[in-house]
Amino acid sequence: MTKKILAFIDHFHGKAQPSSWEGLGLAVKMAADNGGEAAALILGDNLQDLANQAFQYGAGQVFTAENPALKDFRPEIMADMIKIAVEQFQPDVMIFPTTSRGRILAGMSAVDLDTGVMVDVTDLTWEGGKISATRPIYAGKLLAKLQCSTSPQIITLRTRAFDKPEPDDSKSGSATPLDVKIDPSSEMTTVLDHQEKSSGVSLNDANVIVSGGRGVALNPNLEPPGDLDEEAAEIWKAKQGFALVQELADVLGAAVGASRASVDAGYIEYEHQVGQTGKVVSPDLYIACGVSGAIQHLAGMRNSKVIVAINKDPDAPIFNFARFGLVGDMHEILPPLTAELKTYLAG
Numbered sequence: 001m002t003k004k005i006l007a008f009i010d011h012f013h014g015k016a017q018p019s020s021w022e023g024l025g026l027a028v029k030m031a032a033d034n035g036g037e038a039a040a041l042i043l044g045d046n047l048q049d050l051a052n053q054a055f056q057y058g059a060g061q062v063f064t065a066e067n068p069a070l071k072d073f074r075p076e077i078m079a080d081m082i083k084i085a086v087e088q089f090q091p092d093v094m095i096f097p098t099t100s101r102g103r104i105l106a107g108m109s110a111v112d113l114d115t116g117v118m119v120d121v122t123d124l125t126w127e128g129g130k131i132s133a134t135r136p137i138y139a140g141k142l143l144a145k146l147q148c149s150t151s152p153q154i155i156t157l158r159t160r161a162f163d164k165p166e167p168d169d170s171k172s173g174s175a176t177p178l179d180v181k182i183d184p185s186s187e188m189t190t191v192l193d194h195q196e197k198s199s200g201v202s203l204n205d206a207n208v209i210v211s212g213g214r215g216v217a218l219n220p221n222l223e224p225p226g227d228l229d230e231e232a233a234e235i236w237k238a239k240q241g242f243a244l245v246q247e248l249a250d251v252l253g254a255a256v257g258a259s260r261a262s263v264d265a266g267y268i269e270y271e272h273q274v275g276q277t278g279k280v281v282s283p284d285l286y287i288a289c290g291v292s293g294a295i296q297h298l299a300g301m302r303n304s305k306v307i308v309a310i311n312k313d314p315d316a317p318i319f320n321f322a323r324f325g326l327v328g329d330m331h332e333i334l335p336p337l338t339a340e341l342k343t344y345l346a347g
């Protein structure tokens, strides 16, 4: 029997989360390897552009549920629409990106469809109709193998664990609209619909991340203005330190990350936090500046392909995970490193 994979495309007001295309790319690859069919499912309003993109990313079929009520995130209605799409397409596997919306809907769908969900998957094989999925557990110290004995097998993919395919502009198709049923009693008004506006590159999708830890505020050669109290002086010093981190990030086209210590101390906003209680990232290059490498920070970045650590303590745990290490004061190392890279990349 033909194997079918349905990929959920998460988007915010028509702009897809890049990890959605990673999920669709995986679905297309699984279908090609197993003689199956890959379809995309998109919920929202005005979905023509997204549907076209889904065809370009390789979907053989695109299901859409279009309705002004679905413009904002409406989990109950959306879970109902997913159920309808599953009844119509009968997928063996359903893939969600590990975004906030993807996680919520994957869980709700698993309950609605009386099946299991394998979350935060970083690798998988598919043999004899059964997925064997891998996910890091215990802050990334162990890799668990998961299987789901019910159908459809639902998985959420860790962002950037799977390749994003190249879209093919020559591909097109007609979307299959689903019959949107909205129970009037479920009507609700969206009071606030807000997406965090990170300045610059988004942490989740970044190829390169430059992170700052508590060391950003520890520049022994910097004298804050005399009228600041101790706490304000520390923040002032941290801002100067993060400016160095930002300059390097700008040169590399990178996102800025941070440890929880930096966030808790008020040096930078929570949206930059990497780790167990922050974002889990897996960029090609992660440069940790003044970060000690606590287990909870490692939980968010140890899957980075190349880790570079800059720390003045040669025994800092981060060096055990770094491919390259620079022992020294980050405030002295970063300016010439940034200048050197700027010249190198310009030439």
Ligand SMILES: Cc1cc2nc3c(=O)[nH]c(=O)nc-3n(C[C@H](O)[C@H](O)[C@H](O)COP(=O)(O)OP(=O)(O)OC[C@H]3O[C@@H](n4cnc5c(N)ncnc54)[C@H](O)[C@@H]3O)c2cc1C
Pocket (backbone or CB within 6 Å): 212, 213, 214, 215, 216, 218, 219, 220, 258, 259, 260, 261, 262, 273, 274, 275, 276, 277, 278, 279, 289, 290, 291, 292, 293, 294, 295, 296, 297, 300, 310, 311, 312, 313, 316, 328, 329, 330, 331
């Ligand atoms: C339940 C729980 C959840 C947590 N979740 C997270 C999380 O999501 N993310 C996270 O990051 N942490 C998390 N933590 C906190 C974590 O345990 C650490 O406290 C935190 O990661 C430490 O941050 P840091 O490395 O910036 O600071 P520190 O551990 O204080 O390290 C600062 C480092 O900077 C170096 N340094 C100092 N001055 C300089 C200089 N001038 N130049 C270069 N290096 C310098 C020091 O040698 C040191 O290694 C969590 C903790 C708990 C209990």
